[in-house]
Amino acid sequence: MFPQFGATAETLSKASTMVFRIGTDAHLYDDPDDVNIAPLLDSKYDSEKCEALKRLLALIAQGLDVSNFFPQVVKNVASQSLELKKLVYLYLLHYAEKHPNEALLSINCFQKDLGDPNALVRAWALRTMAGIRLHVIAPLVLVAVSKCARDPSVYVRKCAANALPKLHDLRQEEHNSTIEEIVGILLNDHSPAVVGAAAASFASVCPYNLSLIGRNYRKLCEILPDVEEWGQIVLIGILLRYAIARHGLVKESIMSSLKCSENFHAEKHVSDDNMGLGKESSDSWAYDSESVNMVFRCYIESPDEYLSRSSYANRASFELNGAQFTSGKTNDDVKILLYSTSPLLWSNNSAVVLAAAGVHCIMAPKEDVKRIIKPLLFILRSSNASKFVVLNNIQVFAKAMPSLFAPHHEDFFIYSSDSYQVKALKVEILSSIATDSSISSIFKEFQDYIRDPDRRFAAATVAAIGLCALRLPRMAHICVDGLLALTRQGLFLFSYFVLSVCLDRIKVPAARAMIIWMMGEYSSLGEIIPRMLTTVLKYLAWCFTLEALETKLQILNTVSKVLLGATGEHLSTYKKVFSYLVELAECDLNYNVRDRSRFLKKLLSYNFVSEGVEEITCCHVVVDCIFKKQTREVKAESINYRVYLPGSLSHIVLHAAPGYEPLPKPCSLLLDDFNKPEGTCAIVKGAGDHGTSSDPSDNESASDYDSQHSFTGSSSGAHADDNESSEGNENPDPLIQFSDIGNASEIQDGVFHSSPANLGEISNRALESWLEEQPGSSNPGILEQSQACKSLARISIGDVGRRIKRKSHSLLEAANGNGLKVDYSFSSEISTISHLLVCIEVFFKNCSSETITEITLVDEESNIASNDDVPTLVPMEKISSLEPGQTTRMILQVHFHHHLLPLKLALFHDGEKLPVKLWPDIGYFVKPLPMDVQAFADKESRLPGMFEYTRRCTFAGHIEERNKEFGDSLLNKDKYLAICESLAVKMLSNANISLVSVDMPVEAKLEDASGLRLRFSSEILSSSLPCLITITVEGKCSDPLNLSTKVNCEETVFALNLLNRIISFLVEPAY
């Protein structure tokens, strides 16, 4: 109308925004490219560099790839300006993974910054360094983190705690023990801010290592209110897990009320007698014990157990015994947990409130649980998204203890601004907490809701009214009257229509049954309903097999009702539907359904055949009786789906989300666990992991070792020397004999003296020839041999091959794979196809109750142009089917190209695709290269200086082993051999290498293992370069030993990574 005015307004507003935007970075965002960025980056002025980086950021924000500036940007990391640093870090973190080599250039600067006096500089350097996520620099980051964990600045320590999960994400197992150690240090920090961050890293790094919490439990509880809110959320969960694992459940809590129900009834009677308000008080304790039990069982059960339970319908599998309970009134640890979490119910952060409420709900004595109600209701007043989450949690609480929420029913009245999901949840909660006294006001509200413009919600309300009627039989007439009033108003026609449309949205069996009942009841009402009945009935027939029991029965009833009332043209259709349904029902699994169908068939067929008026009325009478009984029969809805821990993501999405962990088993954490060395897994995990499988082999290895003749396994014949077997068996003393296959007779009765000083003398030159053959993997007998080098004696340790135990990794958990469990372990087999391929043994196990078909593993990235550098998978044969409980082993061959990043695979089964990740192990990027000592020394001398890497570590494996064998009267066993064996076994089980020799100094002293030396050799798969490993031992036999591990190899980066891997598994305790 006024174009000129519009134009001026536009220009005006433009002008005003121009004024407003002065001084902002708007111009950089609008035209990031209008100057040449490259020269700016090389400018000598910080301000120009800053501008260049801001332009780059703007380009990133607009979705462009500016990684080509990486080298120039990295140079600026050395700048002194903090703003510039920050901008460079932002850029670096964005692109570091794309340019690992250039990113390495920045490492020196970070190292320098870590020593800066400014705490902010140190913290940022640490954050960025850890955030770069390159496997190569992980050891450096680890050093930096452990240094920063002791920094005087709180902020830096906090950043160190945050850096730990980043390191852990790299999945370099060699660092795990160090990382856990640092977590322990940080959890013990005196600053609440650090403890919060440490709790977060604990939860993501080692959530099972609860013994770490045990040491600081009290301190953590006391510091909890001062920890910052985000840390509180995580810490509350950890403390709860610890308390349950350590002390079990509180017997006064509602969660264990079922167990104590008898006592509880007794108490109730007492209170009835004593108090005038006895009736009232006993009502308030009337928890829905079945739901409580169900909820509680779900909290503790892992998804695996749930799967197995549901598939075998073994409901009794979960039993609690009295020992798993503790008293909340006498147990100080539980008391302090409740005491320190109770003020958090007033927290400003709703996630904290919910976490604290979860603890109280599970652990608090019954009479104290009510304190969580008001805070929970208070946090309802927030955004729609959080309202939904909170309501979801309240829903479970309310089902378990409706009486506590009943007085607050007003809080669940809806507002028009609520989203549909929130409204539906509120109505459902209302229907479950309604009591005789509140039903009238709730019902009034419901009547208003039925007029809501959102018809889905109106339908949900009608279903809720039905539920209320079922829950409160005394009030049912009000509900029914109300519904009938609706029908009279004609509105019902509409809601009827809506109901039938919504039928497939409403999943609760009780509600479905209710709606179907109404359809049958009012099938002859009005004009429209008879016309749409056919469609509805067809729909019901179609989904009959998928329905729950009560719904099935109701469908049968409804169809027969319709059939009885039907006349005219639809009769034949109804008859068809009816006979179809009856046929289906007769084959039903449930006998109730079968009975009902036979009964109705008989009744109605008789009716149709005779067509007598009297019979029809008779049938009507009979059917009416059934229907009246039926509505009474339907049970109140119980929680019949799976429930997850309050506040968890799984709780909202209703399936076990990745990372979901149920509560630990009550009392699974024993006091003894505190005495265990750090880093051991303190929680007894669910059945079926390696814990059980390793036990027999440990025992076996112990017996194998004390005398190689007394093998119990059938394969022992292949290794044991037959000559000696008889006498070995008779020898009760665990003396170790040294012998030799070739010349057994010469030395067979030589006894190994515990004084090693004379080892050199006993040595037999004649045995040297035997040593030429490849040692290490499967040779029995104990040999000692003087070497060319006079000062060293050579030992041969027997039979380590049998003790090699490959570590099994999990590729797919049964819970995520619909019951298919896939584990893999690296194998020492050499591929028959190409020497570049690594063989991996994959075990497919079907944990579900159904046959899984068409399993195959495919490389996910294979369709991308097959670059030489990308790890590739040799296509695997398909497993056509896997029966329940069956396990199949497959050999997978992968060309890793020395990539340490996980290989993304796609697992197909039953036509379904699941992404999985395979973590490579550098220990298997090599293959054994048998050689003699001479050749080894020769090669070693040609790889000096920069081809040689050494790292030191401590080793305690032999002590663990001795502790295990303690009971087997093996005290006299030779300690040297024990050390050599445990070292060799550890090496050979974790890397594909061959043992060359084991040497010990001739002049070794008693109890002193210093000078012991093991040599291993291998060849890199891709380059066929030899890779030599030497381990030298220092220290006393009975103490943890200091090892110095040396790797000689031409490929230095590979050697360094291999060395790190070796150190890590040497340090790692036996599992």
Next chain:
Amino acid sequence: MPPLMGIEFLCRVSDVLSDYLGGLNEDVIKDNFVIVYELLDEMIDNGFPLTTEPNILREMIAPPNIVSKVLSVVTGNSSNVSDTLPGATGSCIPWRAADPKYANNEVYVDLVEEMDAVINRDGALVKCEVYGEVRVNSHLSGLPDLTLSFANPSILDDVRFHPCVRFRPWESHQILSFVPPDGEFKLMSYRVKKLKSTPIYVKPQLSSDAGKCRVNVLVGIRNDHGKTIDSITLQFQLPPCILSADLTSNTGTVNILGNKTCSWSIGRIPKDKTPSLSGTLVLESELERLHVFPTFRVGFKIMGVALSGLQIDKLDLKTAPSRLYKGFRALTRAGEFEVRS
């Protein structure tokens, strides 16, 4: 990560960003993208919140303000990143910047209340409650230790506190004892339930027949608090089956927006007449009568009174400085104030 934690964190991010940028929309974010990047980097690290305390953030990354804008234009230097680590990161009261200095020591305490009410079809008050916040604006030197007490704390149904509030004094005596952050913050929020009356009444009358619906809405003051009720508005969503609407009012203006939302802004209620809205709605051709009725959402503002009746008793400062100025205010707004028809 628990979902609620994620939602809370996102809310916090949006609070901080709108605090920094004076609003939150696409343009503002584009204009200040560097600051947004820097803030996000500081607020979250590897998926876990790092620094979310606004005071510390403000010290680390300076908010854009007029002075810095002008400076940056003049000098060409626009660094907004602090060179040193804020002292508060290490202290046990991270919400308080280290040792601010003020010439005038002032504390202002505001009670800001929102009234949630539902009035059902019969005109009965189904639910009426107040959600309130105690907002404090403090400009105090050094490390002040404040105590605040209410005259009638028993009316509070439930409370939530800023992290600075010590829990134990509240548990034992219902006294708020705290070291305040600098500047404006929300000290506590509270809820008062089961109130008996609302300050204004809304009486909608809808009658429909013959494809039409007559609407008549009356608004008036129920009981006089002695304070004027400001900016009264009434909003309702027309049912989807309505083709056209013709609505007029005797006071204020009526607007029907594109999404069939009708909004009637009354402002102050005049002394001489009762505001009323009347008119007819035309239904879709097949429909004889209206089956779904709109819900009216009411907005109002009352200065100077806290409708919950909560009263502040006294505010004390331990180690009082020479001159302390204390101020108290109250304000009540409509929250979810709904009248069903």
